[in-house]
Amino acid sequence: MTTTIKPTSRNQQLFERSQKLIPGGVNSPVRAFKSVGGTPIFFKRGQGAWLWDEDDKSYIDYIGSWGPMVLGHAHPEVIAAVREVAGNSLSFGAPTARELEMAETITTLVPSMEQVRLVSSGTEATMSAIRVARGFTGRNKILKFEGCYHGHADALLVKAGSGLLTLGTPSSAGVPAEVAAHTLTLPYNDIAALETLFAEIGDQIACVIVEPVVGNMNLVAPVPGFLESMRAQCTKHGAVLIFDEVMTGFRVALGGAQAYYNIKPDMTTLGKVIGGGLPVGAFGGRADIMQCLAPVGPVYQAGTLSGNPVAVAAGLATLKLVQAPGFYEKLSATTKALMDGLKQAAHQHGIPFSAQSIGGMFGIYFSEQVPTSFDEVMATDKEAFNQFFHSMLDAGIYLGPSAFEAGFVSAAHGADELAGTIEAASQAFSALRK
Numbered sequence: 443m444t445t446t447i448k449p450t451s452r453n454q455q456l457f458e459r460s461q462k463l464i465p466g467g468v469n470s471p472v473r474a475f476k477s478v479g480g481t482p483i484f485f486k487r488g489q490g491a492w493l494w495d496e497d498d499k500s501y502i503d504y505i506g507s508w509g510p511m512v513l514g515h516a517h518p519e520v521i522a523a524v525r526e527v528a529g530n531s532l533s534f535g536a537p538t539a540r541e542l543e544m545a546e547t548i549t550t551l552v553p554s555m556e557q558v559r560l561v562s563s564g565t566e567a568t569m570s571a572i573r574v575a576r577g578f579t580g581r582n583k584i585l586k587f588e589g590c591y592h593g594h595a596d597a598l599l600v601k602a603g604s605g606l607l608t609l610g611t612p613s614s615a616g617v618p619a620e621v622a623a624h625t626l627t628l629p630y631n632d633i634a635a636l637e638t639l640f641a642e643i644g645d646q647i648a649c650v651i652v653e654p655v656v657g658n659m660n661l662v663a664p665v666p667g668f669l670e671s672m673r674a675q676c677t678k679h680g681a682v683l684i685f686d687e688v689m690t691g692f693r694v695a696l697g698g699a700q701a702y703y704n705i706k707p708d709m710t711t712l713g714k715v716i717g718g719g720l721p722v723g724a725f726g727g728r729a730d731i732m733q734c735l736a737p738v739g740p741v742y743q744a745g746t747l748s749g750n751p752v753a754v755a756a757g758l759a760t761l762k763l764v765q766a767p768g769f770y771e772k773l774s775a776t777t778k779a780l781m782d783g784l785k786q787a788a789h790q791h792g793i794p795f796s797a798q799s800i801g802g803m804f805g806i807y808f809s810e811q812v813p814t815s816f817d818e819v820m821a822t823d824k825e826a827f828n829q830f831f832h833s834m835l836d837a838g839i840y841l842g843p844s845a846f847e848a849g850f851v852s853a854a855h856g857a858d859e860l861a862g863t864i865e866a867a868s869q870a871f872s873a874l875r876k
């Protein structure tokens with residue numbers, strides 16, 4: 443079953459035209475509805491928890507631009523900050539006071555980041571953090587985990603999640619074997635494999651990069667001891683521990699997953715929420731490591747639009763609002779209530795279904811148990827997900843078009859949105875049973 447979009451709809455027409463000029467009709471593969479089938483939705487407006495497409499159909503949004511829109515769409519204070527700063531020029535390519543304010547905000551809220559540098563995307567942040575880790579340690583090998591996605595830099599497209607998993611090609615063509623050879627991979631949550639690898643070649647590993655909560659193979663939480671063991675092994679063997687918090691930063695807690703799980707990485711990468719919906723990334727960490735960066739040290743990294751004033755203004759306005767007392771308690775409670783409602787609806791209809799949330803991130807799975815590994819995610823019922831996705835989309839509920847992406851709730855989602863979503867889910871589960 444795929445979504446009923448009339449062949450003459452503006453969405454359909456736009457998609458047909460786009461496919462002639464843009465590969466797959468989209469500017470990022472996960473948008474293409476490749477695994478779920480059907481026509482991607484072209485949006486023209488968002489407000490709070492809601493989106494409107496080019497055919498004027500409304501949707502409750504659970505993607506939130508893949509994480510950044512933690513306040514919901516078009517928050518008045520964020521839009522006002524953007525308007526004010528944009529009136530004074532869109533870019534200087536030179537330092538600004540707001541960049542410093544952003545650095546002060548990030549290093550205060552994420553204290554493991556003693557120094558920070560702003561870039562324009564999460565991909566740039568992870569790519570740069572790895573270069574610094576290699577420069578700092580003088581080692582080449584990096585370790586990542588199967589199903590984790592750290593942006594689209596060459597070395598990180600090995601056994602990656604997100605769109606690569608959705609398309610069924612977890613390692614990309616176009617990456618030289620020599621480059622990929624330095625990337626080691628292990629199963630996420632496999633403590634024994636981690637300890638064995640470090641015992642064998644720990645002194646060759648420059649860094650371990652990990653999504654402390656994986657949001658790119660659906661949502662997979664770390665089992666107790668996994669992040670702790672990683673921290674201990676990196677310390678013992680002199681490897682740099684990088685938490686990729688592009689997704690979890692200011693999303694699962696004010697201090698990110700490292701605060702949630704109380705583990706201190708050596709470096710952290712950020713993106714998404716810190717740009718408030720505009721393109722920003724950041725990487726930072728221990729000052730002795732960050733001092734390797736040019737112009738102080740020998741590791742080069744640069745960007746014409748790094749620290750862009752408009753993007754930083756949107757991010758600062760967002761970071762000010764998420765610091766309101768009780769913000770994350772409420773966001774977590776809303777997200778958990780949604781998961782509880784979905785589970786109850788599924789069980790009423792006898793559908794094998796599980797769900798979990800961490801802060802404002804969630805995972806829904808067509809399996810009896812919440813998966814804790816890549817293999818368990820792969821074993822969930824993808825066909826049931828696809829049917830559910832399209833029933834929900836028809837009912838005006840916009841979920842990620844892939845069984846391998848986490849979902850996101852914003853501060854603008856309230857009781858009405860939750861009730862509407864659970865009602866739609868109940869109908870979708872009922873249809874699935876038939």
Ligand SMILES: N[C@H](C=O)CCC(=O)O
Pocket residue numbers: 470471472473508591604605657658689847
């Ligand atoms: N999972 C991806 C990033 O977080 C989804 C966004 C994209 O690749 O377009």
